[in-house]
Amino acid sequence: MAGVLEAFLVDPAAERYGLDIMQATGYPSGTVYPILSRLQHAGWLSTHWEDIDPAVAGRPARRWYQLSADGLVTARTELAAYRQRTSAPGQAVRVKPTWAS
Numbered sequence: 001m002a003g004v005l006e007a008f009l010v011d012p013a014a015e016r017y018g019l020d021i022m023q024a025t026g027y028p029s030g031t032v033y034p035i036l037s038r039l040q041h042a043g044w045l046s047t048h049w050e051d052i053d054p055a056v057a058g059r060p061a062r063r064w065y066q067l068s069a070d071g072l073v074t075a076r077t078e079l080a081a082y083r084q085r086t087s088a089p090g091q092a093v094r095v096k097p098t099w100a101s
Contacts, residue, residue, distance in 0.1 A: 002082050003027060004035045005075045008045075008067050017050075017062040036065055044071030 003025040
């Protein structure tokens with residue numbers, strides 16, 4: 001999940017879509033979309049469907065995701081804590097981040 005949050009934090013005001021996140025993280029769709037769903041249900045992301053005619057665009061409409069104001073603050077806090085836990089040498093105890101549930 002950290003990789004998805006990091007992708008959003010590159011430009012916190014930008015809207016991203018699933019394939020864009022997959023390319024930024026290298027994660028497959030089966031990993032990215034469940035993470036996006038959890039983040040949305042937690043209130044970290046706001047979403048909307050693109051308003052296009054798929055026949056004219058030649059592709060399906062995209063679902064756009066963007067960090068919410070609370071999501072931005074929480075993502076930064078959780079990633080900082082995650083990085084601290086994972087970079088501390090010799091740390092044997094791992095605590096599950098709140099955003100991973």
